[in-house]
Amino acid sequence: MHTTIGKSVNSIQLGDCLDVMKSISKKSIDLIYLDPPFFTEKAHRLKTRDRTKEFSFDDIWGSDLAYSEFLYERIALMKEILKETGSIFVHCDKSGEHIVKAILDNVFGVDNFQSEIIWIYKRWSNSKKGLLPNHQNIYFYSMTKNFKFNPIYTAYSETTNIDQILQKRTRDEHNKSVYDINDRGVFKHGDRKKGVPLSDVWDIPFLNPKAKERVGYPTQKPLLLLERIIELVTDKGDIVLDPFCGSGTTCVAAKLLERNFIGIDKSPAAVDLSNSRLSQPIKTESNLLKNGRESYINADQEALSLLKGIEFNPVQRNRGIDAILVEQYENSPVLVRVQKSNETLAEAASHLLKAKVTKQAKKVILIQTKENDMFEADVNEADVNYEGLIVIPSPAVQINRALRNYPNVTGDRMRFLLGKDIQHFR
Numbered sequence: 001m002h003t004t005i006g007k008s009v010n011s012i013q014l015g016d017c018l019d020v021m022k023s024i025s026k027k028s029i030d031l032i033y034l035d036p037p038f039f040t041e042k043a044h045r046l047k048t049r050d051r052t053k054e055f056s057f058d059d060i061w062g063s064d065l066a067y068s069e070f071l072y073e074r075i076a077l078m079k080e081i082l083k084e085t086g087s088i089f090v091h092c093d094k095s096g097e098h099i100v101k102a103i104l105d106n107v108f109g110v111d112n113f114q115s116e117i118i119w120i121y122k123r124w125s126n127s128k129k130g131l132l133p134n135h136q137n138i139y140f141y142s143m144t145k146n147f148k149f150n151p152i153y154t155a156y157s158e159t160t161n162i163d164q165i166l167q168k169r170t171r172d173e174h175n176k177s178v179y180d181i182n183d184r185g186v187f188k189h190g191d192r193k194k195g196v197p198l199s200d201v202w203d204i205p206f207l208n209p210k211a212k213e214r215v216g217y218p219t220q221k222p223l224l225l226l227e228r229i230i231e232l233v234t235d236k237g238d239i240v241l242d243p244f245c246g247s248g249t250t251c252v253a254a255k256l257l258e259r260n261f262i263g264i265d266k267s268p269a270a271v272d273l274s275n276s277r278l279s280q281p282i283k284t285e286s287n288l289l290k291n292g293r294e295s296y297i298n299a300d301q302e303a304l305s306l307l308k309g310i311e312f313n314p315v316q317r318n319r320g321i322d323a324i325l326v327e328q329y330e331n332s333p334v335l336v337r338v339q340k341s342n343e344t345l346a347e348a349a350s351h352l353l354k355a356k357v358t359k360q361a362k363k364v365i366l367i368q369t370k371e372n373d374m375f376e377a378d379v380n381e382a383d384v385n386y387e388g389l390i391v392i393p394s395p396a397v398q399i400n401r402a403l404r405n406y407p408n409v410t411g412d413r414m415r416f417l418l419g420k421d422i423q424h425f426r
Contacts, residue, residue: 012263017243030238121206153195217247226253248274320355329363
């Protein structure tokens with residue numbers, strides 16, 4: 001027997017969602033988002049940042065059939081409590097996506113499949129044989145064709161022709177898209193453009209280890225991801241259900257967006273964690289989304305061009321390093337810095353040597369770009385250790401020296417100038 005929804009709204013319910021959902025009124029939920037076990041056949045455990053608490057759950061099933069039966073039974077019940085205008089979003093990855101898709105097709109119907117959303121992110125790990133998995137899938141189904149949907153628009157691509165934005169398009173007699181013109185042969189202005197409709201590939205950063213909203217739950221998703229889903233298919237005051245709420249991200253996102261919510265989880269620790277987050281919601285702003293990936297690309301391209309012909313990884317946002325060579329030296333990274341136009345060779349060396357210490361490198365390379373710039377004019381730090389520093393003149397410096405018959409500075413000369421043990425390649 002279904003009861004009224006008022007008792008459970010804006011709360012986290014403890015229990016198996018199969019049991020709890022039986023008490024939710026039919027056709028009362030606007031959005032269901034679920035991040036169920038992924039069929040990884042692993043036990044997932046993660047400690048909080050302060051190491052005082054560990055959250056864990058088992059995702060071990062033994063067979064496709066056991067996992068399928070578990071999921072089918074619950075998703076079938078979700079259909080009963082979803083409004084005619086409602087939608088369901090099911091999160092999964094490669095482990096069980098074939099099972100999830102088959103169940104959703106069966107329960108909601110192939111005609112109500114709306115999108116397979118690909119959530120992409122940069123997340124590094126030790127490489128293994130094969131491609132690094134950097135995405136997860138979210139299946140979006142509606143209850144009916146009359147589902148609620150709020151379009152979201154994004155910026156035009158950098159390669160978009162301005163005429164495509166300004167000019168109106170129509171179809172010719174061959175049904176080909178062409179620019180629309182008036183009787184005088186002049187193009188017509190297009191309608192008001194809001195941007196490009198949101199695609200099914202979402203580039204949203206994974207929560208980094210230092211994110212303020214990270215709570216140490218093994219499968220915690222970023223608030224930004226759930227906010228986008230909620231904004232897409234609900235309005236203020238609507239009810240959002242998360243039957244596997246875990247750390248409570250869906251409920252926190254719903255609260256921040258002025259939606260009502262119901263969370264369910266069978267773990268008392270997860271329920272306590274969710275309630276704690278709801279009492280003091282914390283959201284990490286993404287500078288990457290706000291400013292764009294391009295804002296992070298500030299490596300000195302002119303400087304890096306001097307390394308052409310050798311394998312290296314450019315370094316962004318670092319004062320002391322421009323690149324790290326792919327080749328290592330005695331199992332430690334080889335750091336490279338190029339002297340900038342506004343600094344002396346000594347200043348450049350100082351920045352690089354500080355990085356050498358913090359990154360525990362044994363060999364660092366400094367490329368000199370300014371002629372007649374000698375260390376003795378600036379270096380007076382008695383405690384600076386120059387061991388492992390190699391100074392290499394850039395091609396421009398070498399050419400200028402050759403044209404002026406300027407003698408190359410040998411390692412012996414540099415050691416004399418510095419009174420240090422330093423190598424200088426000709």
